[in-house]
Amino acid sequence: MKEKEDIGKSESTEQKIKEAARKVFTSKGYAATRTRDIAEESGFNLALINYYFRSKEKLFEIIMLDNLQLFMGSIIGILDEPATSLEEKVDLLVTYYVDMLIVNPGIPVFILNLVNNNPEALKEKLDRASLVANSVFVKQFQDLMKKKGMNIHPLHLFMNIISLTVFPFAAAPLIKAKNGIDDEGYKQLMLERKKLIPVWIKTMMMV
């Protein structure tokens, strides 16, 4: 039969095209990438990308799901784990994002574009999990708030963690340019933040 899902198959070409697509789509977004860009980046002919993937849109969908998984896939697992403390969860979140974004710096802007221009396309992709609202993470934070006699919306805590961690990657080119910092220097700043952000979060929200 056909069976393309077999074993080694043509891993090579299809994978190379997908890699090229990932690179171009992630850095330039859907509208600005030409299928010819992907062809060139992959080193193959234009028609090949339509041979393996049916269309530009289909190929984009695949890359989009990959990137979504990268950006949101690990959150639920961390937030809903009963065995870790609130502080450990903060550490895990920040560590995951910093390490992942150092390797994939284009993800934040890609996701933000997606979210702002394709709100309906996202709905189906992420409505299955209530995520933050009913998580162990939120319960732990609410317990802490009660104990401390404070009253901060859990969403603020979550927003603060993600903001402090993700935004500096999204704005990296601007901050680097205006402060004359090179790639390596900026990476060091981000690694510094990996240690600092959990401390800051604890200081600011948990007294």
Add this chain to the structure above:
Amino acid sequence: MKEKEDIGKSESTEQKIKEAARKVFTSKGYAATRTRDIAEESGFNLALINYYFRSKEKLFEIIMLDNLQLFMGSIIGILDEPATSLEEKVDLLVTYYVDMLIVNPGIPVFILNLVNNNPEALKEKLDRASLVANSVFVKQFQDLMKKKGMNIHPLHLFMNIISLTVFPFAAAPLIKAKNGIDDEGYKQLMLERKKLIPVWIKTMMMV
């Protein structure tokens, strides 16, 4: 090619086209907007946008400069003011951004795209001011650090303020969708943050 720079001329139409362009460019970005979109949004014919502005690119440049001004124009003035204290500067920054972004929620993603896809186009626009590095703001923070016996890079302070303030606007559609919050509810959250962020910043960085 006569004198179009004359007097009152047709304020109306030109301004309407610019408004339409601002709206479409800001929400969809350069590549995804068709000049026909702008024509439709403005209610005028396609050819009009080329009659008033020479080309799509020229028109975009104008909108881009407006948005850049909106996003960065007020920072220097705040950071370099000798008459305000460090804490007052934090208040002013957060207040400016929250109020401005409630009215212009599309600005952050627009700027982030610009910065990530047109790094060279930005260079000339913002190299004239060292901005953060030599500002009164940084000096005041360094004085504080010395007094407290601490040692945090001033860039972290600046990043933290902007991250906490701006990111929740960039990610708004995602956060709203996942938490079932409507526009008005989200606006209230942001107004809450306007008060909270300065408190948090002081707590986390100034002990």
Add this chain to the structure above:
DNA sequence: ACTGATGTTAATCATTTGATTAAATCAATT
């Protein structure tokens, strides 16, 4: 070697899209 399936390419098509042109309309001035 032959055959058929799979992989790859150059050439081409149809549509979209930024831009131009020429004509029509309008407003102010004579």
Add this chain to the structure above:
DNA sequence: AATTGATTTAATCAAATGATTAACATCAGT
């Protein structure tokens, strides 16, 4: 009313772009 210049439009062009086609190449199984 006629003239003139500014504004606005419909029609069209040329280039870019996503997709298709048809021919060619490669290779596994016979």
